[in-house]
Amino acid sequence: MKILVFVKQVADTEARITITNNGRSLEVENKYALNFFDEFAIEEALRIKERLKDVEVVVCSYGPKRSIEALRTAIAMGADRAVLIDSKDLDTDDPLITAKILSGFAKGDGFDMILCGKQAIDDENATIGPMVAEMLHIPHVGLVTKIETPEGGEVRVDRDIEGGRQTVKVKLPCLLIVQKGINEPRVPLITGVMKAMKANIPVLDPATYGIDVNSCTKEEAKVKVVRYESPGGRPPVKFIEGATAEEKAKRLIKVLKEEARVL
Amino acid sequence: MDFQLTEAQDFFKKTVADTIDRLILPKADEIDEKDEFPWNLWREFSRLGYLGLRYPEEIGGMNADKVMCMIFYEEIARGSVGFAQSVIMNILMGTYFLYRFGSDAIKERCLFPAMRGEKIATMCFTEDQSGSDLGATRTTFVRDGSGWRINGTKMWITNGPICDFCTVLATSDPTKGLKGLNFLLVEKGTPGFSSGQVINKLGCRGTVTGELIFDNVWVPEENLLGEELDKGVFYLGEVLDEVRLMTGAMALGIARAAYDEALEFARKRIAFGKPIGVNQLIREKFAEMDTLMNAARLMVYYGAWMLENNMESRIIAAEAKMYATEVCLKVVDELTRIYGANAFAHEYKPQRFFRDARFLLYGGGTHEVLKDFIGRTIIGKL
Amino acid sequence: MAKDIFVFIEGKDEGVRKSSIELLSKAKGITKNHNSTTYGILIGPKSEEMVDTVRPYPDKLIVVRGDGLDEYRWDTYTPILERLIKTYRPFLFLGPSTITGKDLFPRLAARLGAAYISDATGIEFEGEEALVKKAMFGGKIISWMGINEKDCALVTFRPNSFSIDRPSGMAEVIEEMGDGKSEEAITVLETKKTMEKKVDLQEADFIICGGRGMKGPEQFGIIEEIASLMEGRVGASRAVVDAKWRDYEDQIGKSGKTVSPKLYIGCGVSGALHHTMGMDTSKVIVAINKDPNAPIFQYADYGIVDDLFDVLPALKEELKKLKEQAG
Numbered sequence: 007m008k009i010l011v012f013v014k015q016v017a018d019t020e021a022r023i024t025i026t027n028n029g030r031s032l033e034v035e036n037k038y039a040l041n042f043f044d045e046f047a048i049e050e051a052l053r054i055k056e057r058l059k060d061v062e063v064v065v066c067s068y069g070p071k072r073s074i075e076a077l078r079t080a081i082a083m084g085a086d087r088a089v090l091i092d093s094k095d096l097d098t099d100d101p102l103i104t105a106k107i108l109s110g111f112a113k114g115d116g117f118d119m120i121l122c123g124k125q126a127i128d129d130e131n132a133t134i135g136p137m138v139a140e141m142l143h144i145p146h147v148g149l150v151t152k153i154e155t156p157e158g159g160e161v162r163v164d165r166d167i168e169g170g171r172q173t174v175k176v177k178l179p180c181l182l183i184v185q186k187g188i189n190e191p192r193v194p195l196i197t198g199v200m201k202a203m204k205a206n207i208p209v210l211d212p213a214t215y216g217i218d219v220n221s222c223t224k225e226e227a228k229v230k231v232v233r234y235e236s237p238g239g240r241p242p243v244k245f246i247e248g249a250t251a252e253e254k255a256k257r258l259i260k261v262l263k264e265e266a267r268v269l
Numbered sequence: 270m271d272f273q274l275t276e277a278q279d280f281f282k283k284t285v286a287d288t289i290d291r292l293i294l295p296k297a298d299e300i301d302e303k304d305e306f307p308w309n310l311w312r313e314f315s316r317l318g319y320l321g322l323r324y325p326e327e328i329g330g331m332n333a334d335k336v337m338c339m340i341f342y343e344e345i346a347r348g349s350v351g352f353a354q355s356v357i358m359n360i361l362m363g364t365y366f367l368y369r370f371g372s373d374a375i376k377e378r379c380l381f382p383a384m385r386g387e388k389i390a391t392m393c394f395t396e397d398q399s400g401s402d403l404g405a406t407r408t409t410f411v412r413d414g415s416g417w418r419i420n421g422t423k424m425w426i427t428n429g430p431i432c433d434f435c436t437v438l439a440t441s442d443p444t445k446g447l448k449g450l451n452f453l454l455v456e457k458g459t460p461g462f463s464s465g466q467v468i469n470k471l472g473c474r475g476t477v478t479g480e481l482i483f484d485n486v487w488v489p490e491e492n493l494l495g496e497e498l499d500k501g502v503f504y505l506g507e508v509l510d511e512v513r514l515m516t517g518a519m520a521l522g523i524a525r526a527a528y529d530e531a532l533e534f535a536r537k538r539i540a541f542g543k544p545i546g547v548n549q550l551i552r553e554k555f556a557e558m559d560t561l562m563n564a565a566r567l568m569v570y571y572g573a574w575m576l577e578n579n580m581e582s583r584i585i586a587a588e589a590k591m592y593a594t595e596v597c598l599k600v601v602d603e604l605t606r607i608y609g610a611n612a613f614a615h616e617y618k619p620q621r622f623f624r625d626a627r628f629l630l631y632g633g634g635t636h637e638v639l640k641d642f643i644g645r646t647i648i649g650k651l
Numbered sequence: 652m653a654k655d656i657f658v659f660i661e662g663k664d665e666g667v668r669k670s671s672i673e674l675l676s677k678a679k680g681i682t683k684n685h686n687s688t689t690y691g692i693l694i695g696p697k698s699e700e701m702v703d704t705v706r707p708y709p710d711k712l713i714v715v716r717g718d719g720l721d722e723y724r725w726d727t728y729t730p731i732l733e734r735l736i737k738t739y740r741p742f743l744f745l746g747p748s749t750i751t752g753k754d755l756f757p758r759l760a761a762r763l764g765a766a767y768i769s770d771a772t773g774i775e776f777e778g779e780e781a782l783v784k785k786a787m788f789g790g791k792i793i794s795w796m797g798i799n800e801k802d803c804a805l806v807t808f809r810p811n812s813f814s815i816d817r818p819s820g821m822a823e824v825i826e827e828m829g830d831g832k833s834e835e836a837i838t839v840l841e842t843k844k845t846m847e848k849k850v851d852l853q854e855a856d857f858i859i860c861g862g863r864g865m866k867g868p869e870q871f872g873i874i875e876e877i878a879s880l881m882e883g884r885v886g887a888s889r890a891v892v893d894a895k896w897r898d899y900e901d902q903i904g905k906s907g908k909t910v911s912p913k914l915y916i917g918c919g920v921s922g923a924l925h926h927t928m929g930m931d932t933s934k935v936i937v938a939i940n941k942d943p944n945a946p947i948f949q950y951a952d953y954g955i956v957d958d959l960f961d962v963l964p965a966l967k968e969e970l971k972k973l974k975e976q977a978g
Contacts, residue, residue: 019905019924023791032792039287042906078280079287099796101769105761127905129787133757133771136725140761145726145836148754162840166900168663168723168750169851170844177836186906187899193288196318196331202284203277228766228804232782232797237790237931242542243938243954251961258937258955259969266935266952267912269973537946611944 007156009051009086010117011065012108012138013044015076016128029233040076041122045083045191046184050153051121052084053189057155062086069093070108076086080193082194082202089115090209100227105137107212107222114215120181124149127209135183145194146181147174148265151188170236272567274336281337285344286619288317293348300351300475301621306431307352307475309435314352315386320359324368328376329384335511335577339518346522350625353519358427358476359383361515362391365508366436366452370494375454379434381394393423393481400631401638406482408439410453416489419453422465423481430464430479433457437483441499450501454492461486472624479651509633510576510586512518516633517569517586517593520626524562524597527604527622531558534608545607552649554603562600564594584646585638594629594636601626654685655739657803659732659746659755660693660705661723662820667704669854670747670810675708677774677813678745682710684776691822693830695720700776707818713739713822719831723751725758726834732759735827736803743781748807749853756807766800772812772911772932789905789928809932810854811911845900850884852901857883858912860903860930861891864919864940864959868896873963874918880970886910886924904929919959922947937961 017023019036048065065080066089067073077088084258089108098104112120125132139146140222151171152164162175163182176182194202213219223229246261248254263269274282300307303496323338324330333341341360345353367380367390382388399405408421419439426435434456440449455462465480495504535546535555545551570591575582601622605612612619630636656678661668671691677687693834695716696702706712715731732755744759746752748770751918758769773784775795783796783806798804852858859878861871871885878885887897889904903910905925915933919940920926927950930936938951939962948954955962 017788019789019928023788025792037617041465047713074276075283079284082284087919101757101767102760102764105757127789130789133760133767133769136754136756136758137761140729145834146758147837160679165795166750167842168661169849170842172839172843173841175838175840180836188728193291193317194284195316198280199284200326200331203280228800229768229796229798233795235793235795237786237793240936240950240952242539243948243951245943245948245954247957251955251957252965254955254957255962255965255969258953258966259973261937261953262914262937263973266914268935269970536946537949539949 007054007060007118008064008116009054010112011044011047011051011063011080012120012122012134012175013048013065013067013076013080014041014126015039015067015069016041016126019127025234025236030236032234036070036183038075039129041077041123041126043125043127043185044076046122047082047121047123048080048085049078049189049191050184050191051084052152054119054155055084064089066091066108066111066115066116068104068111068212070097071209074209076157077207078178078205079194081205081207083192083197084198088205088207090207091212091214092209094211098222098224098227099230101129101131101133101137101229103222104228105134105141107217108134109138109141110212110215110217112138118142118178119161120179121138122181122183124183124185135181139181142179142181144179144181145176146183147176148183150182152186153182153184153188164183219221274340275552277616278334278337278340282340282344283334285319285341286347287582289344289348293345293352294329296351297349298618298621300349301625302474304351304469304474306477307357310352311355311386314356315359320356320386321384322360324364324384329381331638335514335573336570339514342515342518343522343525343569346519347526349475350519350523351473353471353522354427354476355389357515357519358392359386359390362392362508362512363428363432363436365392365499366494366504367454369504369507370452370496371454372491375491379454379456382403383433389428389431389552391426391428391432391435391481392431393426393435393437395423395425397424399420401634403438403450403505405439406440406450407443408437409443410439410441410451410493413487416487417453417493419455419483419486421483423483425468425478425563426481427476427478428479429481430467432481435481436494437481438501445499449499449504450505451499452494452501452504453484453488454494455486455488459486459488472621474624474626502534505576510572510582513586513590513633513639514572514576515567516629517565517589517591520590520593520597520629521562521566521569523556523622523626523629524565524593524600527597527601527619528558528562530618530622531555531600531604531607551607554607558600558603561596565589565596569593584643587643588635591636591639594626597626597629653740653742654682654687655690655741656682656687657690657692657736657739657741657744658709659744659752661690661747661749662697662701663851665697665700667701668747668749669815670749670808671705672708672815673743673813673958674745674747674808675914676816677790678743679709679816680775681743681776683935690739691739692732694731695722695821695831697721702824706822706824707820709822710820712822714825715827715829717829719833720829723755724837725755726831726837727829727831728755729759731757731827731829733762736763738868741803744803744805745805745952749851751887752807758806759890760805763803763805765802766796766798766804768796768806770783770909771796771806773894774808776922786932789924790909791899791928795962799816809909809911811856811913812938848881850887852884852903852908853910855910856901856913857881857913858886858930858933859883859888859916859918860888860920861897861918862920862926863890863894864921865891865896870960871897871969877916877963877967877970880967883912883914886915886930887951888920888923889906890921892921917951918963920947921945922950924966925933 321330467479911932
């Protein structure tokens with residue numbers, strides 16, 4: 007069995023992000039990490055591998071060269087191999103293009119199951135999973151919180167739905183979108199770290215898998231950022247004073263009602 | 270000239286940093302507060318394999334180069350110096366002489382389990398009346414049948430009260446000074462070997478430090494670690510530079526933790542209607558701290574690079590230890606000024622850095638002794 | 652092309668999700684300027700009451716009926732929506748950025764090859780061109796996205812992005828039939844609803860959130876009482892969820908839910924970055940904390956520095972009085 011995991015290297019939540027070029031571009035402090043939600047996907051693939059033994063876990067990312075580091079982390083955790091599809095100057099804001107490239111890779115490399123994280127914490131799109139599944143004509147299940155060991159070409163999973171939980175059975179091949187709570191991602195063992203340090207991670211051109219690169223250019227992007235803005239800061243906090251807690255509570259309700267008008 | 274970490278080293282640094290952030294950082298305050306050896310964390314951490322960091326892959330180590338070792342020492346100290354002290358004792362001084370001179374049986378019994386975290390190692394140098402002045406060591410050993418008999422008391426022993434074995438610095442003849450020094454392995458359970466007073470330390474809490482007593486302890490022949498008698502001081506020389514650089518790396522780790530705390534505070538803390546980071550006097554502090562830390566970092570990693578390339582590194586190692594520690598003290602001091610009165614409260618982090626940093630003054634030689642050594646070496650015999 | 656807009660109507664329990672009504676209000680404001688039509692799209696209504704609730708808001712309401720359509724599934728809804736979009740050719744299809752919206756819209760966008768912007772918080776027009784506002788990097792950056800597409804573009808919006816206008820009229824209902832036959836590849840084995848009747852955290856107008864300062868799970872009672880008094884929800888910081896004082900579904904922040912209620916009250920929440928990333932778009936933020944230096948105060952509009960356990964009972968009493976006055 008072969009499990010593909012799609013991952014993204016993203017700016018760390020602590021990284022400083024500056025708007026430059028008159029709002030047309032962003033400068034991100036050089037602090038990148040493997041996307042928080044993707045770690046759950048890698049971990050889950052590894053757990054399936056541990057239970058089923060004969061499983062290959064392949065991790066793939068579409069992004070700039072620096073993303074190799076995120077892929078090394080995946081190898082350090084225990085993935086069998088990793089592939090970077092170099093976005094070069096093709097990097098666009100359109101998730102449809104990323105999905106096109108990743109599904110092209112999936113078709114070319116082959117898979118029985120695809121796992122990915124709920125969303126990237128940089129663009130916060132949460133789009134790639136369903137898009138890739140649609141392009142590959144396979145079923146997807148979102149917000150998965152539990153994956154049982156696949157058996158007989160099927161897998162049972164638990165997922166969140168509006169106001170509840172659902173257990174579903176999905177036929178392979180399928181794509182599962184995992185979220186926090188499904189597992190606790192492992193901290194890599196030093197043997198994994200050593201393997202990752204030495205791992206040769208291929209950097210491929212999107213054209214390698216017969217993806218029509220002309221349809222993946224900036225010009226072809228159907229959505230693009232026109233400008234960036236800083237979120238409007240709030241005015242400084244107004245502390246509610248009072249002799250007692252009761253008095254403070256009373257005054258708070260008054261300002262919420264009369265000044266902020268939210269009550 | 271190339272000052273850049275290799276891609277592999279860079280990846281190693283980020284992975285270690287992430288591991289420390291996840292496993293150790295969240296527990297650092299608790300380790301300090303409780304001042305008890307964190308057994309659960311020890312088991313969790315040692316399972317990852319880092320304790321074999323500097324030993325060859327054939328025996329289950331990682332064969333890390335010296336730069337990688339420094340990266341590790343720096344990062345783990347950034348997490349918790351208390352815990353770092355115990356970990357590094359197993360990695361470096363507590364096991365070095367076993368790795369170098371131990372018989373297969375000794376390696377099997379002590380070294381390999383220590384690399385897996387199943388046994389806790391330590392090294393005993395310091396005594397009540399001698400620290401940096403190793404020539405004044407009073408713990409003695411004499412030939413007794415097919416082995417050796419050891420007598421003496423050691424003080425300030427990291428991991429001492431909980432160790433499974435220790436490498437003891439002892440003299441064959443106190444009148445010989447440095448020329449009588451030797452290393453002997455003593456294992457827990459050996460008659461006459463016991464643990465005495467546990468020191469209630471100001472900082473580096475969580476690592477247990479204390480007294481070890483050798484009362485007529487007999488060990489077999491093979492427990493004398495060294496090819497020749499009385500060559501201990503030379504054997505020590507093999508690892509002393511790494512120990513000093515390691516202390517410098519730990520100082521960098523604390524300095525970075527303190528600096529990060531200061532930076533976050535300066536950006537966020539509002540005084541007189543603005544973040545305090547807009548004030549020139551605060552900015553000056555960051556310019557100063559960053560300059561000092563860059564200089565210290567260059568020294569430590571330059572020393573590690575020299576060591577890795579088998580270059581003469583005695584002076585740079587002593588200088589790097591001394592300088593990085595002084596920089597660390599300065600950065601921690603600045604943090605307590607930037608942070609204001611809350612730095613004085615146990616609730617907040619600065620006081621921990623403030624206490625921890627001071628411990629680095631002593632390990633690897635006091636700065637007074639180091640300066641004397643550096644000056645003496647430079648000027649030469651007159 | 653006419654600038655018609657489709658709005659996906661999402662049901663909740665037996666009724667209609669509030670965010671669908673918000674989107675209908677917004678869409679109508681846009682189509683009014685373009686002399687075009689706002690269509691509500693309601694698939695598999697659970698009751699006629701649902702149809703009646705929605706009707707006052709759009710210009711026209713397309714109701715798709717068919718066996719098996721009463722529960723959302725991407726495999727049944729996607730082909731229906733694809734057909735409707737190809738038939739009616741709207742220029743925008745708006746939906747809520749909810750679990751359903753996030754599941755359905757990207758799948759549909761890929762099927763149509765359509766432009767798609769997710770998790771938006773606003774939309775404006777510069778001439779003919781729509782600009783969609785979206786938070787990135789946990790709210791550290793706002794981006795305005797343009798759409799380079801002549802056919803229908805899809806946009807999902809965070810709940811509470813728009814206000815609801817007073818309805819004016821009664822939409823013409825267009826009945827359509829849909830095929831509710833689902834793909835064999837996915838079989839639902841069991842469904843457990845855990846939060847029936849309760850307002851969703853992401854949709855709540857009022858959120859009272861407990862942090863580590865709450866001291867323990869048993870202290871959340873008073874917060875629960877205030878939340879239910881205000882018909883809102885209880886939220887929790889990561890520290891609280893990690894300590895297992897509250898369930899993960901209550902977690903607000905980077906690794907939890909992103910919320911923008913009208914009023915957020917943080918109780919004993921320190922305001923760590925990963926938390927504020929999930930709530931700093933709230934309209935009004937109140938923080939109660941005994942530490943005047945807690946970072947949460949940098950995000951708050953109003954602050955009370957005092958012991959939580961003195962403030963909360965007083966706050967509850969005041970809110971109760973307010974409710975009684977309102978009748």
